[in-house]
């Protein structure tokens with residue numbers, strides 16, 4: 285790896301662009317002078333209509349793109365001609381273990397091989413020329429537990445490293461390094477300890493971590509600490525830096541009742557590349573109860589800190605702080621809040637720890653509004669760093685999240701199911717949802733010190749230019765809504781590119797934020813754009829598609845809502861043509877008439893069906909119009925007829941609907957069905973009435989109450 289240059293050139297060799305994963309390009313052919321003439325060079329239909337979070341790779345004129353579920357595509361980067369494509373054979377029961385859709389965040393390419401991790405945790409090495417499977421390895425230690433893979437594999441010399449997700453379920457996190465040549469395991473690093481009664485820990489650093497967990501920790505549930513997104517190889521120190529995820533279950537009084545920092549949750553850990561031994565750790569969110577992960581993308585840089593050049597990591601995790609961390613020592617050199625933070629107010633650089641504020645964040649004894657919310661001040665959508673300007677460009681969400689503990693302090697583990705142990709509502713929805721909550725919760729929420737803040741500014745979300753060492757914003761551009769996530773690209777010519785859910789791709793001036801160009805693509809964009817050059821022509825590429833966390837609410841202003849969720853790869857060049865827009869969808873029809881209610885159904889069964897649905901089905905089926913998955917209040921007669929075989933026997937498992945016969949009884953499924961029939965009837969009556977009055981039908985609402 286050549287670390288003498290910073291930023292990507294003609295090639296963009298990993299999803300982050302260069303060795304520093306900076307999403308920064310040294311190319312300057314496209315500049316403020318000609319960006320106005322950008323037009324479509326080519327487009328490629330990815331053949332799906334769900335989440336797209338990946339940034340493509342281009343090496344020597346070939347583009348390698350990943351799609352949802354772990355699909356891979358190789359294309360001629362100048363023409364878009366398909367060279368090959370790969371769809372993994374995924375065990376679709378894995379959908380039940382995926383919190384956030386069929387997300388996939390990219391490929392790794394090296395030595396004639398393309399690496400992709402499928403949702404079910406299978407890691408594939410494909411022949412870069414043909415797409416043929418050269419080897420595959422199951423990276424999951426226990427399929428009884430809800431592990432999935434959504435992150436990009438990371439190359440580290442002759443190793444490829446991959447983590448997994450599932451901290452909301454019943455998992456214990458780890459990352460594994462495999463030999464690029466044949467897929468044999470080189471090492472595995474567990475991020476948190478296991479039950480000490482089961483024998484010694486896997487490493488000395490885990491023995492040390494054990495001291496920070498309480499004696500009565502719910503080891504049976506797992507503890508969390510999944511590394512589901514950023515793993516970054518740092519060639520200068522030959523170390524693999526892993527961003528570790530949240531604790532599970534969320535509430536401390538369930539997970540680790542005696543408290544403790546719970547290492548290495550929400551930490552950056554640096555591992556020796558060759559052995560996987562830990563070199564240092566930096567915990568960004570001690571005593572986590574709020575899903576404030578450290579898994580968000582890292583950017584490596586070199587910064588002047590107080591007159592000294594230091595190798596650093598620029599990191600904006602979910603928790604609302606901007607960290608500059610020394611790559612050699614793991615010490616924080618700067619830690620400034622960039623949004624409201626109610627779990628900690630300041631950072632002490634001398635001790636390397638935050639000043640925690642449990643009075644506004646501990647929800648063990650009643651609800652709290654936590655800032656930032658669990659979707660994070662930042663999340664998987666990549667930031668970009670321009671070293672010449674020393675500016676970090678990133679989408680930032682400032683909102684709160686209401687948490688309380690609805691169940692017992694010692695719940696049973698639900699095997700392979702959600703075990704987060706909390707009720708959660710996003711701050712942006714608070715004003716509309718509050719009225720629907722139990723009166724006691726309403727009273728408690730209104731008395732909170734954070735209540736007024738949450739009501740005065742339910743949320744803001746913007747693309748910002750940020751100074752890394754101070755966290756100060758130089759300029760910002762407001763987004764349309766908190767479901768928007770803008771991955772960002774910056775070029776040495778001073779252009780910042782990002783897309784939005786409404787379907788626009790924008791180029792703005794890096795110095796001022798002034799818009800220089802935009803185009804309506806008719807397709808929702810979250811993924812980060814990238815740029816590359818073939819035969820002297822510079823291109824800008826981006827994948828389109830909405831989904832991931834919060835996929836159940838597709839905002840009406842989005843292209844995904846208005847024109848369908850097209851998954852396309854759009855590539856632009858100076859002098860290119862117009863972007864074809866997908867056709868507008870017809871207006872919503874009233875819900876079809878449901879069948880007669882099932883025999884022997886009582887109001888109590890209907891209520892029970894709703895509760896069972898909320899606990900098991902609502903994480904995917906939000907029952908909102910044009911959501912990522914079918915709105916079950918609009919089922920056709922055929923689907924009603926096949927309801928039991930679909931839910932219990934897995935008749936639609938190939939489409940991603942798992943079988944539930946291991947977890948739900950026939951009576952429970954009947955109760956769910958009865959509730960859906962009841963709901964569909966009521967929705968139909970309401971929509972026929974609205975139609976008669978000439979008013980718009982049921983529109984999606986952000987007011988989703990999730991019980992994890």
Ligand SMILES: O=C(O)c1cc(C(=O)O)c2c(n1)C(=O)C(=O)c1cc(C(=O)O)[nH]c1-2
Nearest residue numbers: 384387434449450451452510512529832833
């Ligand atoms: O705790 C986990 O293991 C885990 C996994 C994932 C994932 O794998 O996508 C997400 C999260 N957590 C999470 O907290 C989160 O906000 C999130 C957003 C997304 C997404 O793709 O939009 N995934 C995930």
Ligand SMILES: [Ca+2]
Nearest residue numbers: 451452530575
């Ligand atoms: Ca999580």
